Amino acid sequence: MNANSFDSSKVTPLGAPVRRKEDRRFITGKGRYTDDLARPGQTHAYFLRSPYAHARIRGIDTAAAAAMPGVVAILTGHDLAADGIRGLICGWMIHSKDGSPMKAGYHPALAKDKVRYVGDHVAVVIGETLNAAKDAAAAIAVDYEVLPAAADLGSAQAAGAAHIHDDAPRNTAFEWELGDKTATEAAFARAAHVTTIDLVNNRLAPNPMEPRAAIGEYDAGDESYTLWTTSQNPHVARLVLSAFVGLAPENKLRVIAPDVGGGFGSKIFIYAEETVCAWASKRVGRPVKWTCDRSEAFLCDAHGRDHITHGELALDGQGKIIGFRVKTTANMGAYLSTFASCVPTYLYATLLSGQYDIPAIYCEVDAVYTNTAPVDAYRGAGRPEATFLVERIVEKAAREIGQDSAEFRRRNFITSFPHQTPVILSYDIGGYAASLDKALELSDYANFPARKAEAARRGKLRGIGLSNYIEACGIAPSAAVGSLGAGVGLWESAEVRVNPTGNVEVLTGSHSHGQGHETTFAQLVSARLGIPIDHVTIVHGDTDKVQFGMGTYGSRSGAVGMSAISKALDKVEAKAKKIAAHILEASEGDIEFKDGHFTVSGTDRSLAFAAVALNAYVAHKFPTSEIEPGLKEGAFYDPVNFTFPAGCHICELEVDPETGTTEIIKWVAVDDFGAIINPMIVEGQVHGGIAQGVGQALLEGVRYDAEGQLLTGSYMDYTMPRAGDLPSFVVGMTETRCPSNPLGIKGCGEAGAIAAPPAVINALTDALGTEDIPMPATPATLWKIAQGQIARRAAE
Amino acid sequence: MYAFDYQRPAGLDEALAALRAGEDVKVLAGGQTLLPTLKQRLAQPSALVDLAAIPELSRIEHGPYFLTIGAMARHAEVAASPMVAEAIPALAELAGLIGDPAVRNRGTIGGSIANNDPTADYPAACLALGATVVTSTRRIAAEDFFTGLFETALAEDEVILAVEFPVGARAAYRKFRNPASRYAMAGVFVAARDGEVRVAVTGAGQGGVFRWNDAEAALSADFSPAALDGLTLDPSDVMADLHGSAEYRAQLVKVMAKRAVAAIAS
C-alpha cells in the first residue's frame, strides 16, 4: 500500500486526505446506477417528443402504432389528466415589483394541447423492448398546427413575439427587483467615473456523464409505487410527486436514488420522464424503465445560465466603488422548472456585492419564457452569473481608471465582519486579501509583464486574469429562505445508529453523486467516536431508509448535512456518557470522552466506545426508567446563516492569433472554504469546478436557431472540456473558519465553476486588448477579434 | 437501430456475392461512422457484410514504388506501422490523428475513403499523394474517386481492396480539429515531389476534399511558408457552420498549409 494511503482499519482524523471508501466498487465496475438495474418483467419507455418549438396539438392518432408488435401501451396527456395527475411545479415563489405573483405557466408531464419547445413530451410508448417502443413512436401521427416561435431571449418580450403561456403577457414570468434604487441613483449622481458593461452569460448543458434514467414499479398488493431515479434529492422528489403532482401519498411512494453519475444541478429537478414512468407502471401493471440518450438529454435536461445583462459601476474620485446598478434578462425556457425562479433572483442578485464594500446596489431581473428547454440551476446557479458580472466590471473599471486590477480590488475589499451587504446577505467571515496575496504569489503575478513580452516575441498574445469570487452556500436558514419564497425548509437531517457491536450506520438526507460522502461523512464519525472508518457506513438516497432530507446541491452537504451528523453525534455522545457513568459508577459530569474511550476524569477507569454501545443494548447495568435502552440519535440541523466561501483564481493564457486557439498556461486557485475535512476530496471538487468554468468560458454553449431548433444537440456540436483542453491546476488554500456551523465548514462544490469564467475572460481581454469578448470564446471568435485588433493597431 | 442481417464472409468472392444478394446491402468495415448512423436510424440496410474476416484486406506492403495499405487496415495499425513510418511518415502521422485511440483501433482506411466525409483525413492524403484506389473491379485514381460530399466513384457492389500510395514525396499533414467533434475543420496535406507540389484540403471545402491549385502553383515556384502569404481561398467555396465562418476556415487552411510546408522544409 502506498505510504499516502490511510488504513481503513484506523481512526481517520479530520483534515486528512483519506482515500475514498466508495472507490472500490466504481473502479471494479460494481457501481449500481439506475440503468444497471433490471426489474423482473420490466417494460421500456420511449418518449415521442415535439419536433417543433411551438405548436398546437390538434390531435394524436395512436391507433396504428398501438397495433404494432411489442407495444404494451401508448399514453398521452389525456391519460395523465384522466388519472388526475397534475402538472410539474416550480417550488420557489417570486413576486414582481408590483407585488403580483410570478406567472408559472402550466407544465404537464405530457403535453395535451400545446408543445412549447423542441423535445417537449407528447406521448410515451411502452414496449416489450426499446426497439419496439421506438418503432411504434415513429408510427404515431400527431396533427400539429405549427406556431411562430419565440426562441430568442433578446426579442421574446417584444410586441409581436409569439405568446407562449396564456397567463404570462410579454412572455414574462416576473419583473423583480432587489436593493435600494434611490440610494443607488444618488451614488451614480455623485460618481466621478462610471464603468458600463454588457454581457451575455451563455447557456450551458450540464452533461453529467450518466444520463438520467428511471424505473417505476407499482405494487398492486399494497398499492405503492417505487421509483428508482437519478436524483440528487430523492425526498424532495417524493414530496413533489405526492403533494403537488398527485401521484400517490408519501407513505405509498418510495424513491430510491442509487449510485448517481454526477448531477451538477440537473438531477435536482422533478422531470416529466420520471413522473411518467412511475405513473405508467400502474397503468401497465409492470415496471417501466426509461434511460435517456445523450441526444435526448441535450433536448430535455434543464439547461443553465442564459442571461443578458447590462451593468453600471459608480466610482468616486479615489477609485472607491460607491454604487452598482444591474438590469438582467434571464431565460426561463418554455416552463418554470423546479427551482428555476430562485436562480436569477435570490441566488444571483444577492451576490452582486462580491467581495467588495459597495454601499448601494440595485438590480432588476426580468424572467422571460422562450420556446426552448427549461433553464434551472447548474453548478453555481446564479452565483456564477453574479461573479461573472462583478469580476468583469471590476476589471474593466480598474483598467479604465488606470489602476492595477489587483490593487483596485484590494482597495475595495470588505475587511471587517460581519458585513451587511445592501442585497440581503450578511457575510459572517472572510479574508479576501489573504487569498488574493497568496494567489498573486503562486501565479508570480509580479513578473507577468516579462512573460507577456517573451510570448509576444513568439507571436503569441499572453494575458492574465483575476477572479475574486464569493458564493453563498448552504442555502439556509429555513425561515430566511421561506421569507424569500422557498417552498421548503432548507435544513438537513441525520440519524446515527450505533449497533450493539459498536459499528455505526449514519443515515443522511444528503445525497452523494460524486462528492465522496461515504468517506468524508464517515471520517467525521470515525474522528468523533474514535472508531475505525470501516466501522462506519453511510446510508443515503432511499426514502424508505432515511426519513427525510433535502438532498445535495448548493455546496450544502458539508456545511449543513455534516453539521446535522455532528449534532446527532453530540446526542449519541451525551447518552453514551450517561450509560458509561452508570457502568463506571461515576457521576456523569466526571466522564470524559476522548480517543474512543469514556474515562472517569483523573482515573484510569475507562470503557471503549464499543463496550458502551453493547451495554446500551444489553441494558443490564443502567436504570431503563431513566435511560432508554439502545443508542440511536437523530438530528435536524438548520443553520443560522448561509456560508460564504470565497477566494481568488488567476488564469494565465496565450492566444495564437493565427488560429484563435487559447492555451491555458497556468491556473492558480486559492480558496477559503473554512475548515476542511478531507483536502483530497476538496481539491478534486475545485478541479472539476474549474473545468466546468473553463468550459463555459472557452468551449460550451447551447445554441438554438430562430425557429427554436437545437443546433448543439450532441457532442458533435456541443464542446465538452477534454483532458487536452486543460492544464494541471495549482490549488492553494487559506482558512477563516465558518462561525455559522459547528464544524466551521463553508462548502467547496461550486467554487471553481463560479470563479473560472471571469478569470478566463479577464485574461483574454488582457491578452487581446479589448473588453468585448463573448463566451464561449471559441477559436473562431477569438481569431476574428484578434484580426480586428491587429487592423485597429495598424490603422493607429 | 432497425433490424438487419449480418454476414462475415471469409473470402472476397463470398463477400461480393453477399453484396449482390439483396437490395441495400452495405459493407461493414470498421463501423465507426456506419454504426452511429444506424443507431440514429438514419439508414436502414437490409444486411451488413463485415469484411473483417478477410485477412488479405488488412495487409500493409511496401514495394519500391508504392506503399499499399489494405482497405481493412485499422488507423492504429497504420499509425504504428514501421513500414508506413519509413515509406510515408506523414501518412502514419495522419492516421494517428484520426478520431481518438479507441476509434483508431476500429476505423479503417477503406471505410474512411468509401464514406468520403468532407471532414475526414485520409481523402486529403490520397489526393495529395496521388493514390490509386484498388477495388474489386478496377483501379481508380484518387482524383476520380472522390466525387462530392459523401460521394465516391464506387458502385453499389464494388469493394475497396487497398489504397496504393506512391512513395518518395516529401509530405506533411497539419490539421485543425473541430473543438467539439474532433473532425478536421481544416486539414491540409502537402506533398512535394520533383518540383511538383500538391496541396489537398479536407474539412473546409463545400464539395468535400479538394486540391488548392493556387497554393500548389505558389509553392512550386517557391517552396516556403511565405509563398502562401498573399493567397486566400475564396470563402464562397468554403464551408461555414456553428464552429466557424467560411472566412475563418479559409484562414485555417492557409495556416495549416504553411505549417505543413514548414514541417517539410525543416
Place this chain on the structure above:
Amino acid sequence: MTQIAMTVNGRAVSADVEPRTLLVQFLRENLLLTGTHVGCDTSQCGACVVHLDGAAVKSCTMLAVQADGHAVTTIEGIADGATLHPMQEAFREHHGLQCGFCTPGMIMTALDLVAHHGADLDEPTIRAHLDGNLCRCTGYHNIVKAVEAGAKSMGSALKHAAE
C-alpha cells in the same frame, strides 16, 4: 438471431443475439456486466471502452456479432481476484474518480495507453490519449496523475516479474 461465442474476461460465453445488438448491450444486458457504461450516442464519451483482443474499443460502436470469436475484457476482468490491478489502485490512490461513471472507460483506455506508449508517460501524452474519454467531475487533473502513477506501477511490476 445470430449465434455468437466469445471469451469475456477469460470465460467462454455464447448466446443468440439480434445482429443489431451492440456489444455494450450484450455485455450489460445479457452478461450483466454493468461496469461498462453508455454516456453518449455519438461515440465520443468513452464510458463504454472495453478491450477487444487487447485493444481499446468503444463497445457502443461495435456490434456484438463483430466480437464473435474474439476475446473481450471489461472493467470487471482486470483485477486479480481481490487484488486490484495497479491502474485501478492508482485511480483510488490519486482520487482519479468522483461519480465513477466514466471511470471504467478511463481505466480501460489508460491500459491501452500503457500498451502503446509504455510505462513512462508524460502529461501531454496522457492528455492526448484521453481525447476520446469525457469526464465531467474531475477536471482530468487527478485522472492524469492516476494514469501516470498507474503506468509507473505497471512498469515496475513488469520489471519485477522479469527479474
